[in-house]
Amino acid sequence: MADLAAHAVASPRPGRSFRAGLLWVVPPLLVLLVLFFYPLSLIVREALAPEGEGASLLHIETVLRSREFVSGLYHTVVIAGSATAGCLVLGFVLSLVIAFIPFPGAPIAGRLIDMIIALPTFLMTLAFTFIYGSAGLLNGLLVDAFHLEQPPVDFLYSQWGVILAEITVFTPFVMRPLLAAFSTIEPAQLEVASSLGARPFRVIRQIILPASLPALLAGGSLCLLLTVNEFGIVLFIGAKDVITLPMLVYAKAIQEFDYTSACVIAVVNVVLSLGLYGLYRAIISHFGGGNAGRV
Amino acid sequence: MLAGSRAWRLAVWAVVLPLFAVLYGLPIAVIVLASLARTWNGALPGEFTLLHYAEAFRSDSLDALVTSLMTGAIASTAALACGTWAALALRRRVRLPARLLEAVFFVPSAVPSVSVGLGLLVAFSQPPFLLNGTRAIVLIAHFVLVFAFTFGNVTAGLARVPAECEQIAESLGARPFYRLRRVTLPLLTPYLIAAFSLSFALSMGELGATIMVYPPGWVTMPVRIFALSDRGAIFDAATLTTILGVATLIVLTVLSRVSSRAMLR
Numbered sequence: 109m110a111d112l113a114a115h116a117v118a119s120p121r122p123g124r125s126f127r128a129g130l131l132w133v134v135p136p137l138l139v140l141l142v143l144f145f146y147p148l149s150l151i152v153r154e155a156l157a158p159e160g161e162g163a164s165l166l167h168i169e170t171v172l173r174s175r176e177f178v179s180g181l182y183h184t185v186v187i188a189g190s191a192t193a194g195c196l197v198l199g200f201v202l203s204l205v206i207a208f209i210p211f212p213g214a215p216i217a218g219r220l221i222d223m224i225i226a227l228p229t230f231l232m233t234l235a236f237t238f239i240y241g242s243a244g245l246l247n248g249l250l251v252d253a254f255h256l257e258q259p260p261v262d263f264l265y266s267q268w269g270v271i272l273a274e275i276t277v278f279t280p281f282v283m284r285p286l287l288a289a290f291s292t293i294e295p296a297q298l299e300v301a302s303s304l305g306a307r308p309f310r311v312i313r314q315i316i317l318p319a320s321l322p323a324l325l326a327g328g329s330l331c332l333l334l335t336v337n338e339f340g341i342v343l344f345i346g347a348k349d350v351i352t353l354p355m356l357v358y359a360k361a362i363q364e365f366d367y368t369s370a371c372v373i374a375v376v377n378v379v380l381s382l383g384l385y386g387l388y389r390a391i392i393s394h395f396g397g398g399n400a401g402r403v
Numbered sequence: 404m405l406a407g408s409r410a411w412r413l414a415v416w417a418v419v420l421p422l423f424a425v426l427y428g429l430p431i432a433v434i435v436l437a438s439l440a441r442t443w444n445g446a447l448p449g450e451f452t453l454l455h456y457a458e459a460f461r462s463d464s465l466d467a468l469v470t471s472l473m474t475g476a477i478a479s480t481a482a483l484a485c486g487t488w489a490a491l492a493l494r495r496r497v498r499l500p501a502r503l504l505e506a507v508f509f510v511p512s513a514v515p516s517v518s519v520g521l522g523l524l525v526a527f528s529q530p531p532f533l534l535n536g537t538r539a540i541v542l543i544a545h546f547v548l549v550f551a552f553t554f555g556n557v558t559a560g561l562a563r564v565p566a567e568c569e570q571i572a573e574s575l576g577a578r579p580f581y582r583l584r585r586v587t588l589p590l591l592t593p594y595l596i597a598a599f600s601l602s603f604a605l606s607m608g609e610l611g612a613t614i615m616v617y618p619p620g621w622v623t624m625p626v627r628i629f630a631l632s633d634r635g636a637i638f639d640a641a642t643l644t645t646i647l648g649v650a651t652l653i654v655l656t657v658l659s660r661v662s663s664r665a666m667l668r
């Protein structure tokens with residue numbers, strides 16, 4: 109997501125030909141209008157006025173009051189909130205260690221983080237099946253070690269499985285801006301603080317935390333957006349009682365052919381995502397791309 | 404610094420390094436091991452085999468790999484062309500209309516992929532555009548999903564291209580198109596390659612929109628992996644995931660080599 113911090117750069121004296129009309133933007137804009145905004149508008153139309161029926165809010169009300177939707181919204185919010193909190197804590201701790209207490213394998217760790225960002229999210233869920241699944245590595249070890257009858261670890265096919273997978277996958281998105289923010293802290297400042305007797309926790313609380321607050325906010329809001337929109341992880345876990353909004357849209361449209369309900373839920377999902385995206389952009393532009401760190 | 408005493412530093416490492424290995428090293432290792440395992444009942448695979456790979460390169464799975472590579476290449480190339488055009492058109496414009504347009508170009512990156520897929524399904528199943536059930540709808544979905552990232556990357560790259568070179572070219576009388584072709588685009592090349600790499604990686608792993616719109620003859624790797632995992636063939640799923648990951652990383656590595664060579668020039 110290198111995108112998001114792109115700011116127009118004011119050149120002191122743009123050449124005259126640079127001003128050659130904003131008309132140049134029309135072709136790509138048209139492409140996007142036809143391929144993205146037109147389909148999006150049809151979702152909204154289908155939600156408000158289903159095909160073959162008149163405009164009515166009755167259908168929307170039925171969907172929004174249904175137990176599936178309420179539970180889907182609840183799971184989406186709980187999973188996104190918990191996963192984002194987890195990403196922030198884990199990302200902060202890992203970044204602190206990588207930046208300030210570098211260990212011998214730190215460059216390898218950095219490459220691993222970049223690799224995780226490039227790989228599809230469902231990889232983690234699949235790996236979790238082998239590690240924490242009922243016939244997986246961890247249960248195999250525990251059953252052998254303690255001669256158990258039943259596999260003792262059983263959290264994967266619940267919302268905890270989804271939350272743990274999302275924390276693992278999205279923590280790198282918090283670490284990138286954090287590492288960028290940490291690199292702007294003067295090492296001398298930290299040395300002075302500790303030579304004056306400040307313990308590590310005080311240094312973290314009073315120097316590092318304030319300096320990295322913009323990066324934490326930017327990374328956190330990006331995480332919220334990504335976790336609200338995440339589909340692959342939830343689909344691969346496949347637990348019947350862990351249904352999020354994107355999952356519900358998929359189930360309604362592809363499994364039940366109920367496009368109208370799918371559109372209503374999609375509209376809610378899109379509005380939620382655009383709100384979170386607005387928050388993210390606002391944080392980036394409030395603190396300036398440099399401070400919040402590009403993602 | 405934070406690592407005051409040696410004991411404290413060792414203690415931190417003793418906690419964080421295993422945590423890091425379990426969270427990030429183990430999953431990747433496990434996927435690769437599973438792709439090589441004949442059986443896996445205890446802590447480690449029982450026997451190793453290359454059978455899953457032989458299977459993967461024989462069946463529909465090979466088609467899926469080719470489909471994914473082609474989809475990624477076509478969608479990313481289109482997104483690069485369109486995104487670069489948009490970024491150039493909005494370059495150095497700071498007034499409100501241009502800022503709003505910039506925001507408009509970023510919007511697709513905020514919309515959940517499943518909803519993008521649903522929109523395409525609804526829009527292109529009715530006149531004037533009947534594309535449902537064609538390969539084109541998958542390509543369009545991938546194009547829409549990677550466009551904003553390409554646009555963002557190229558915009559960020561343009562901001563870092565030094566203005567002097569272009570001003571010199573202008574003062575020497577180079578026409579705008581010539582200047583674009585001979586000065587701006589060459590300077591921009593590393594950023595264009597980075598933008599392409601990012602969107603290619605995104606496209607290779609895309610699942611949400613693809614699973615909504617794909618026709619029977621155009622199954623991408625993630626969709627195929629999900630089908631395998633859903634029917635319980637998790638070892639085959641792990642094999643395809645390994646192949647997908649390796650293919651993605653190979654393309655990214657080659658592109659980053661090309662990019663650093665372009666940087667040197």
